Amino acid sequence: MESPYPPSIQNLIDQFSRLPGIGKRSAERMAYHVLSSSKEDAMALALAVRDIKKNIRACRRCFNVAEAELCEVCADSRRDHSLVCVVELPRDIISVEKTGAFRGVYHALQGKLNPAEGIGPENLRVRELHERVKNPDDGVNIREIILALNPTTEGDATAAFLAGEFSAYENLRVTRLARGLSSGTDLESTAPSSLQFALEGRREVDKA
Numbered sequence: 001m002e003s004p005y006p007p008s009i010q011n012l013i014d015q016f017s018r019l020p021g022i023g024k025r026s027a028e029r030m031a032y033h034v035l036s037s038s039k040e041d042a043m044a045l046a047l048a049v050r051d052i053k054k055n056i057r058a059c060r061r062c063f064n065v066a067e068a069e070l071c072e073v074c075a076d077s078r079r080d081h082s083l084v085c086v087v088e089l090p091r092d093i094i095s096v097e098k099t100g101a102f103r104g105v106y107h108a109l110q111g112k113l114n115p116a117e118g119i120g121p122e123n124l125r126v127r128e129l130h131e132r133v134k135n136p137d138d139g140v141n142i143r144e145i146i147l148a149l150n151p152t153t154e155g156d157a158t159a160a161f162l163a164g165e166f167s168a169y170e171n172l173r174v175t176r177l178a179r180g181l182s183s184g185t186d187l188e189s190t191a192p193s194s195l196q197f198a199l200e201g202r203r204e205v206d207k208a
């Protein structure tokens with residue numbers, strides 16, 4: 001079916017349709033909203049999209065999103081750099097930050113183990129986590145890593161793998177979030193209060 005829209009409008013609708021959770025109707029409404037906005041507002045949207053790709057990079061230490069070499073968490077000397085919360089993705093860091101209860105720092109693995117999709121430890125930032133434990137670039141020895149993977153099959157497998165790898169270090173406590181997060185969900189859709197509870201109730205993984 002030929003598009004009833006001029007190409008420029010159709011293009012914007014197509015772009016919005018690719019966003020998660022946006023259906024065709026919503027995409028049309030968004031495109032018309034942009035069309036009826038002032039030129040300044042429309043350009044502000046375009047520039048925000050451009051800047052996120054231009055300015056955002058991975059923190060060289062923890063792989064969180066950053067606008068400088070280090071992310072804001074790693075650059076903050078008031079945080080406890082000896083306590084590292086290991087998550088799958090930078091968006092999980094936001095979920096933990098929303099609890100307001102965590103004063104340590106992070107390590108974003110950039111995914112989780114998924115043998116079916118060919119994602120092994122070498123595809124995640126595991127080597128870099130070993131490096132942080134062995135040779136902290138800020139000179140602060142890590143005394144605890146908290147495995148805060150999503151409570152999914154792959155998340156659990158990733159946590160079990162990391163528990164095995166990192167329990168070999170002496171003087172390093174390896175803990176996991178307390179049970180109680182609903183299985184199959186993710187940190188993002190967990191209420192901050194539940195996540196805070198799981199963090200505070202974390203327990204040491206069994207040493208291999």
Ligand SMILES: [Zn+2]
Binds near residue numbers: 070
């Ligand atoms: Zn960082």
